[in-house]
């Protein structure tokens with residue numbers, strides 16, 4: 702564990718941290734000395750396993766159930782984290798629902814709304830709720846987990862792409878508005894990083910994806926965690942409003 706004494710009293714809230722990238726982000730933030738609120742929706746045992754893993758490594762973490770697409774859920778979540786751990790000044794908007802591919806003829810507006818609820822509504826509700834404490838601390842880190850699909854424009858995925866594009870837009874706007882308070886807002890855009898829900902993907906599909914990458918391999922969840930941990934730290938204090946791709950160089954802008 703690489704504790705950074707400046708970070709020891711800070712609380713990070715990671716949404717959707719019971720598995721996948723969120724679990725790796727939570728573990729990596731804890732490694733750097735942050736106390737981590739591990740949010741989950743349905744997978745309580747997954748969240749508890751993440752907490753146990755962090756505590757076994759000497760870190761601090763607690764699990765918090767909440768639906769982050771719901772205003773009441775967000776209010777209760779931030780209140781519970783603040784009471785049990787302290788007010789979060791690091792917010793990682795990571796949670797996602799299902800991500801179906803749907804040809805445009807079969808898409809419904811609800812498909813767009815469902816993605817916007819995760820990637821625009823939830824981050825907005827959470828930011829509003831944690832902002833007063835960030836402002837009074839004169840410090841805040843908001844890290845939105847976007848996606849390379851905004852640059853790639855994947856077919857049959859425009860509902861997801863649109864919502865991730867919206868997330869990038871608010872990242873920039875919030876960064877401009879909140880910088881004066883010592884709050885940075887950035888977006889980490891992963892490429893395809895296999896997690897549990899990708900189990901069973903044919904090897905040929907993974908190889909085809911790797912073939913298009915300068916680094917010629919799949920990424921690992923902890924590599925997203927590393928980028929987030931850097932952006933959450935004091936070492937990133939002069940970086941705001943940026944999109945950082947963690948995708949082996951697949952997109953070059």
Ligand SMILES: NC(=O)c1ccc[n+]([C@@H]2O[C@H](COP(=O)([O-])OP(=O)(O)OC[C@H]3O[C@@H](n4cnc5c(N)ncnc54)[C@H](OP(=O)(O)O)[C@@H]3O)[C@@H](O)[C@H]2O)c1
Nearest residue numbers: 717718719721722741742743744768769795796797893894
């Ligand atoms: N993995 C990739 O290849 C990849 C690529 C680009 C971008 N991303 C982005 O990275 C983020 C994480 O993706 P992932 O692949 O790690 O997903 P994942 O493994 O499917 O995990 C999703 C997480 O979101 C949580 N969640 C679902 N509904 C929720 C709700 N209403 N409120 C709070 N939490 C909720 C889940 O909690 P429960 O299980 O407890 O219900 C789970 O912890 C997403 O924003 C995704 O768009 C992923």
